[in-house]
Amino acid sequence: MRRDVFQAIADPTRRAIMALIAMQAMTPNAIAEHFDTTRQAVSKHLRILTECELITQEQQGREIYYQLEIEKMKEIDKWLEQFRAIWEKRFSQLDQLIATIKKQKKA
Amino acid sequence: MRRDVFQAIADPTRRAIMALIAMQAMTPNAIAEHFDTTRQAVSKHLRILTECELITQEQQGREIYYQLEIEKMKEIDKWLEQFRAIWEKRFSQLDQLIATIKKQKKA
DNA sequence: TATATTTGAAACCAATTGGTTGCAAATATA
């Protein structure tokens, strides 16, 4: 079974769960209340997110609090870097072009 | 059919294709040569990437050159921003903590 | 013009996915 961050964030419900618990940890029941699906469906999403270490859990009595593992998100950021390098390069090239045009106008 | 950037980048072959054509446009045949799968499988990936506007094509005779639409990548970057805000906040809090400890050491 | 090359599209297939229902385990409460 393939289990990585990219596959995890492919599902819109999972992205919504991530955004929901980003600021504060929540229990599965509390999370499920925010969605139209059943608790079990949310539970499966939480399992997938846990498997790829995007969230961690903390047991408190019979309740389990899930929280976002923000460090893991940097993996996506790191992958994006190679492309960010390209668009920043293009931007600076555009910048130079504008500078050249301005120079020509002055002359 | 759900067709968005997040679903598109979920597949490792598609991510590899994106990285491959990021610097220069390539034909489906040329792209397929870099992978173990058939040309048709690559073609299907190209279709999916095209449908969510992550790549664009340019016909040259009977060849079609595919290139990465780097602007579309910013959509992922934009989504990441909400989480980046969190980790930068945590970093600055850590920064403050270190500063406080240093202060205490001096005193 | 006949043939080869490049490509997309359709039909099909096995594996995976997101979802459901039902159940058992653990913890809290009466």
Added chain:
DNA sequence: TATATTTGCAACCAATTGGTTTCAAATATA
């Protein structure tokens, strides 16, 4: 102790996915 709550897990199901084979269209070349 008996009951209620919170939760994960297994079994099952329809839809989607990534892949294959086959075919047709368009363009280049002999």
